[in-house]
Structures are given as structure tokens and as C-alpha cells.
Amino acid sequence: MSQPVAPVRHVLIEGNKSYHNITEDLCSPTEKTPSREWIVVFAMSTALVGLYVFSITWTVWKGIGTWNLNRTINWGWDITNFVWWIGIGHAGTLISAILLLFRQRWRTGVNRAAEAMTIFAVICAGQFPIFHMGRVWMAMFTIPFPNTRGPLWVNFNSPLLWDIFAISTYFSVSVLFWYTGLVPDLATIRDRATGFRRKMYDMFSFGWTGSAKHWQRHESLSLVLAGLSTPLVLSVHTIVSFDFATSVIPGWHTTIFPPYFVAGAVFSGFAMVQTLMIITRKVLGLKEYITINHIESMNKVIVLTGTIVGVAYLTELFVAWYSGYIYEQFAFYNRVFGPYWWSYFGMMFCNVVSPQLFWSRSIRRSVWWTFFMSIIINIGMWFERFVIIPTTLSRDFLPSSWSLYSPTWVEISMFLGTMGVFFFCYLIFTRVAPVVAIAEVKAILKVAGDQYIGPKANKSHGHSHGEPSKKEVGEG
Amino acid sequence: MAAQSKKVLYGLYNDEEELKSAIKTANAQHLNIMDVFTPFPVHGLDPILGLKESRLHIMGFIYGSIGALFAFLAMTWIFTSDWPIVFGGKPYWSVPAFIPIVFENTVLYSAWGMTITFYTVCGMWPGVKAKTLDDRITDDKFCIAFDVSEAAEGDVKNLQGFFTQTGAAEVNVKTM
Numbered sequence: 102m103s104q105p106v107a108p109v110r111h112v113l114i115e116g117n118k119s120y121h122n123i124t125e126d127l128c129s130p131t132e133k134t135p136s137r138e139w140i141v142v143f144a145m146s147t148a149l150v151g152l153y154v155f156s157i158t159w160t161v162w163k164g165i166g167t168w169n170l171n172r173t174i175n176w177g178w179d180i181t182n183f184v185w186w187i188g189i190g191h192a193g194t195l196i197s198a199i200l201l202l203f204r205q206r207w208r209t210g211v212n213r214a215a216e217a218m219t220i221f222a223v224i225c226a227g228q229f230p231i232f233h234m235g236r237v238w239m240a241m242f243t244i245p246f247p248n249t250r251g252p253l254w255v256n257f258n259s260p261l262l263w264d265i266f267a268i269s270t271y272f273s274v275s276v277l278f279w280y281t282g283l284v285p286d287l288a289t290i291r292d293r294a295t296g297f298r299r300k301m302y303d304m305f306s307f308g309w310t311g312s313a314k315h316w317q318r319h320e321s322l323s324l325v326l327a328g329l330s331t332p333l334v335l336s337v338h339t340i341v342s343f344d345f346a347t348s349v350i351p352g353w354h355t356t357i358f359p360p361y362f363v364a365g366a367v368f369s370g371f372a373m374v375q376t377l378m379i380i381t382r383k384v385l386g387l388k389e390y391i392t393i394n395h396i397e398s399m400n401k402v403i404v405l406t407g408t409i410v411g412v413a414y415l416t417e418l419f420v421a422w423y424s425g426y427i428y429e430q431f432a433f434y435n436r437v438f439g440p441y442w443w444s445y446f447g448m449m450f451c452n453v454v455s456p457q458l459f460w461s462r463s464i465r466r467s468v469w470w471t472f473f474m475s476i477i478i479n480i481g482m483w484f485e486r487f488v489i490i491p492t493t494l495s496r497d498f499l500p501s502s503w504s505l506y507s508p509t510w511v512e513i514s515m516f517l518g519t520m521g522v523f524f525f526c527y528l529i530f531t532r533v534a535p536v537v538a539i540a541e542v543k544a545i546l547k548v549a550g551d552q553y554i555g556p557k558a559n560k561s562h563g564h565s566h567g568e569p570s571k572k573e574v575g576e577g
Numbered sequence: 578m579a580a581q582s583k584k585v586l587y588g589l590y591n592d593e594e595e596l597k598s599a600i601k602t603a604n605a606q607h608l609n610i611m612d613v614f615t616p617f618p619v620h621g622l623d624p625i626l627g628l629k630e631s632r633l634h635i636m637g638f639i640y641g642s643i644g645a646l647f648a649f650l651a652m653t654w655i656f657t658s659d660w661p662i663v664f665g666g667k668p669y670w671s672v673p674a675f676i677p678i679v680f681e682n683t684v685l686y687s688a689w690g691m692t693i694t695f696y697t698v699c700g701m702w703p704g705v706k707a708k709t710l711d712d713r714i715t716d717d718k719f720c721i722a723f724d725v726s727e728a729a730e731g732d733v734k735n736l737q738g739f740f741t742q743t744g745a746a747e748v749n750v751k752t753m
Contacts, residue, residue, distance in 0.1 A: 120716065121716055121717040124616075245655075253660055254655045254660055257655070257675065258671055263678060266677070267677065270684055273685065274688040277692045285715070291715075292715045293712070304703050305703065306707065307701040307705055310614055311709075311715055313613040313619075313628060315701075316622075317618075318631045318695055318698065320618050321631040321634055322633055325633070325637045329641075329684050332680070332684070333681075336681065340677055343677075540616060540617040541617070543617040544617040544620075
């Protein structure tokens with residue numbers, strides 16, 4: 102704590118918190134009876150989970166003929182929703198892994214919830230390709246083992262199989278990273294609990310004691326897992342984009358897809374984190390831990406990634422024109438002015454134009470604007486995937502097979518159902534585990550608490566250590 | 578494991594800076610600290626406690642290498658000798674196409690291997706009963722513990738004196 106305090110450093114923990122206050126504030130949501138808002142939202146999510154179960158049962162029972170896919174447009178809402186959900190998951194890993202490597206302290210306020218969001222989003226994403234298989238009990242044939250008719254293996258050269266490896270690795274590594282980070286915090290809840298709750302948390306906290314050697318190993322593990330997750334998260338969306346980019350479909354067969362998909366994924370993921378965190382900080386009363394500074398930092402990432410996505414859209418258009426290849430040119434003409442023109446303009450407006458508002462500091466720091474924008478961006482990123490998938494497929498090489506597509510109630514229900522699954526899991530998570538990483542917030546208290554830095558810093562603070570020098574405190 | 582129970586004398590501090598200066602004092606007085614418990618990772622503790630750098634990351638590298646080799650050799654064996662198939666006129670042994678899966682398997686083995694190693698060397702598993710000295714150690718107390726099972730009366734007095742001298746908020750004895 103003796104390092105000088107950088108003048109650019111923001112207050113990340115408000116309210117003059119002590120270590121004990123942090124424990125109280127962050128554990129209490131798991132210890133109280135749920136609020137009425139929680140119960141209402143939980144009931145709605147459970148209803149949507151019911152809708153999800155119904156729609157997949159219908160799909161499996163009747164076959165995927167109940168979806169409106171046709172021979173021309175063989176990927177519709179299913180793969181659109183798959184890519185959308187996978188993209189949303191990326192923000193969690195970015196916050197927890199990449200920002201850990203960059204030593205960004207503001208990650209501590211939001212990383213735990215964002216990682217949980219990653220896991221739930223990947224669960225939702227996985228539903229779509231699995232049920233798109235139609236005979237869902239055949240899903241095990243994607244796992245590489247010799248089948249019963251002889252040693253015939255899966256095709257290791259196929260991007261679809263790479264996707265299986267990428268997403269299952271991503272899911273399991275995210276779970277490890279998240280849970281290992283959660284163990285000390287579960288121990289904190291354990292040590293406050295009594296009776297049956299104590300027994301349960303005793304089991305789930307794996308016997309954590311907080312020994313110095315354990316912390317050292319824990320930090321080493323977290324750092325290496327972060328280092329592993331960073332290329333992993335980039336590889337996941339890269340490989341998702343390979344599903345398209347390695348095909349020979351004009352409009353898909355482009356080398357810009359991997360970086361553009363990754364930037365779009367982070368963009369949409371941060372929007373979803375904003376949506377969730379703005380609700381969470383209000384409902385659970387965590388405004389002193391998820392501060393306006395956190396929201397502003399995330400909005401800066403949104404304006405950056407939104408602009409990268411915008412540049413990618415324009416580059417695609419330019420390269421299509423410049424290529425001199427009529428099929429490519431037609432694919433892009435069709436995207437902009439074809440039957441689905443509205444989704445292209447929706448995408449352009451939501452993803453490229455609207456985030457530019459965040460160049461304004463007052464909008465970046467406005468909770469209402471941020472919430473509104475996060476919804477707009479989520480819609481925009483859904484449009485992006487819709488533009489890439491059904492729009493491109495609808496006009497293929499043979500005009501005789503041109504087609505249009507609109508989803509059936511089964512596809513719509515399944516999508517709404519995964520929203521239910523997502524919020525159902527997230528709401529349970531807020532009840533059983535602290536949504537803000539307790540130990541990590543305590544670890545930054547002395548460099549980011551408002552009694553130590555910023556205009557409210559207590560200049561005559563009674564500690565003989567750790568408090569910034571007068572010059573540094575004077576910096577606002 | 579340890580059949581007989583241990584008698585532990587421990588002091589609780591209110592702040593990590595007090596903890597660190599107390600550890601330095603203990604080192605100066607050649608006191609043999611059993612363990613230190615903190616609610617969050619306190620930086621600068623490892624050197625003064627004489628903890629060596631964790632070797633977990635070396636294991637991570639080894640597990641990752643095993644994962645990479647396994648994926649690469651398995652795909653090589655499958656596509657060159659077990660069941661060779663021509664995909665799109667490409668060679669059987671199409672190495673560039675193996676890269677994504679080799680990478681994913683490297684990460685998978687490394688992450689799982691390290692995590693399992695971490696829990697094993699820390700003696701942590703689901704259902705392990707935590708041997709906590711005090712419930713507030715995971716909240717806001719910083720603890721130094723001494724093993725006094727075989728300590729003489731005078732030594733215990735000496736340790737209690739050390740705690741008073743270094744400003745411990747509480748000093749307790751627990752048998753565990």
C-alpha cells in the first residue's frame with residue numbers, strides 16, 4: 102500500500118466502508134428473505150423456463166419441421182440466437198481475465214456477476230445447436246469416440262467440431278475460474294451462517310481457511326487461469342466465426358469475420374452486463390460497490406468495441422465492392438437493400454450510430470441512458486447475427502431457390518425460453534452467492550475506497566500507513 | 578493424518594499493516610509462526626513469511642503440454658492410420674486444421690489440471706471440514722497462529738507478550 106496513488110485513479114468503493122461493512126453489505130442479500138421484486142421477476146423467469154421446456158419438447162416430439170427453416174434458409178433463429186448468446190458470454194471472461202491481466206481495479210465490482218452471466222449465457226447458447234440436430238439423442242456423436250460400426254471418427258477438420266471443442270472448453274474453464282474465485286467468498290458466508298446453511302456452505306467452500314499459502318496458490322491459479330482464458334475467449338468467437346468464414350457462401354467467406362465477431366461479442370456482452378448490473382445494484386442496494394465509475398468504464402469499452410464493429414461493417418462493404426466479384430457484391434447489396442433491409446438498418450443504427458452517444462461524459466455517467474442504450478445494443482447485436490445468417494442465405498446462387506423466412510411460435514418460444522433460463526439461473530445465483538467478489542473488493546479498499554482517495558478522502562485519517570500523501574489526496 | 582489434536586495460540590489483528598509489522602517483529606524475535614490467515618490476499622506477505630513462489634504455474638505448463646501433445650498425436654493417428662479419410666481433397670495429415678483443437682485441448686488440460694492440483698495440495702475438497710480458528714478471519718480479522726502443543730509455560734507467556742507488544746486485538750487458544 103505504500104505505492105503512490107496515481108492521479109487518474111477513481112473511487113471504486115463509496116460510503117467510507119470498513120472491511121466488516123463490505124462483508125455485511127455483500128453477504129446480506131443471501132441471508133435475507135427475497136424482496137418482492139425478486140419474487141416477481143423469479144416467477145416470470147420460471148414461467149419462461151416452462152415455455153422453454155414446452156417448446157423444446159414440442160421440437161423433439163414433432164421434429165424440427167416445427168421450425169420455419171427451409172432448404173434455402175437452413176439456419177435461422179436458432180443459429181442467430183446461438184451466436185447472440187455466446188457473444189453475451191464473452192464480456193464475463195473479458196472482465197475477469199483480460200482486465201485482471203491489465204490490472205484494472207474496477208473489474209472487482211462486476212467480475213463475479215459477469216462471470217456468472219458468462220456461464221448462464223453459454224448454457225443458453227448451447228441449447229440451439231443441440232436441438233437443431235433434430236434427433237437430439239444423437240448429440241453424443243459429436244464426441245470423438247469410435248462408433249459401434251467400426252472405428253469411424255468425427256471430422257477433426259470441420260469448424261463445427263472445433264466449435265464443440267471450443268465451447269465445451271470455454272464453458273468448463275469458465276466454471277472453474279468462477280468457482281475457484283467464489284470459494285473464499287462462500288467461506289465468508291459459511292462463517293456467518295449457522296445450522297443447515299453452515300453445513301451447506303461448509304461443503305461448497307471446500308474447507309477454505311484463508312491461510313497465507315493457500316492465498317498465494319489461489320492468486321497464482323487465478324493469474325494463470327486468466328492468462329489461459331484470454332486467448333481462449335478470443336478463440337471461441339473466432340471459431341464461431343469460422344462456422345461461417347470457412348464456408349464458400351458469399352457474404353460469409355471473409356477473413357474479417359474473426360476480429361469482427363470477437364469485438365461484437367465483447368460489445369454485446371458489456372451491454373448485457375450493464376443491463377444486469379444496473380438492475381442488480383438497485384435491487385440489492387449495491388450502489389456503493391458498483392459505482393457510476395464502474396458504469397462509465399464499461400461504457401468506454403462499449404464505445405470502443407461498437408466503433409470497431411462499425412469499422413468492420415464498412416470494411417466489409419468496401420471490400421465487397423472492391424473485390425469485383427459479383428456474387429459478393431450482390432450479397433452485400435442484398436443485405437442493405439434486400440427484403441431484410443430493416444434488419445440491416447436496425448443493426449447499423451443500434452450498433453454503430455447509437456453508441457457514439459457515449460462520447461459524451463454526462464451520458465456515459467447517466468444510469469438511465471446506460472440502461473436504455475444497453476437494451477438498444479442487445480437488440481442491435483441480435484440484428485447483426487440475423488443479418489449475417491438468414492439474410493445471406495435467403496438469396497443464394499440460384500434465383501429459383503430464393504426464399505424468405507420468418508420464425509414459428511416454436512422458435513420464438515424457445516428464444517424467449519432461454520431468456521427465462523438465463524434470468525432463472527442468475528436470480529438463484531444472487532440468492533446463494535455474493536454477486537460482488539468480497540475478498541477482491543477488500544483487497545482494493547485501501548487504494549480505491551473513498552476514505553483514502555478522491556475529494557471525500559479523510560485527510561487526517563488515523564492510520565500510520567497506507568493513506569496517500571497530501572499531494573495525492575488533493576487531486577480530485 | 579495428524580492423529581493428535583494441536584493446541585494453537587493465535588492473535589487477531591484489525592489491519593493488514595499491523596499484521597505485516599507483527600510478522601516482521603516475530604521474525605526478529607525468531608518466533609516460529611505456524612500459519613497466517615487473512616480475509617483477502619495481502620500483498621507483501623509472502624517474502625516476510627518466507628513462502629517460496631508457488632510452483633502451480635509450472636504444473637499448468639506441463640498439463641497444457643500433455644493436452645497439446647495428446648490432441649495432436651490422437652488426430653494424427655486417427656487421420657493417418659486408424660481411419661484415413663480424404664476431406665475436400667486435402668492431405669490426410671492436414672496439420673493447420675488441427676490447430677484449433679490442439680489449442681483448446683491445451684487450455685482444457687492446463688486449466689483442469691491446475692485447478693485439481695490446487696485443491697489437492699491445499700487439502701480442499703467438497704465436504705472437507707474447515708479448520709478455522711475464528712469465524713471473523715474470513716470477515717475482517719488478520720490472524721497469526723502459533724503451534725503451542727509442546728510449548729513450555731514460559732514460551733507461551735513469551736508469545737502472549739509478543740501479541741500484546743504488536744497490538745493484537747485479541748489473543749485466544751484453540752485446540753484443533
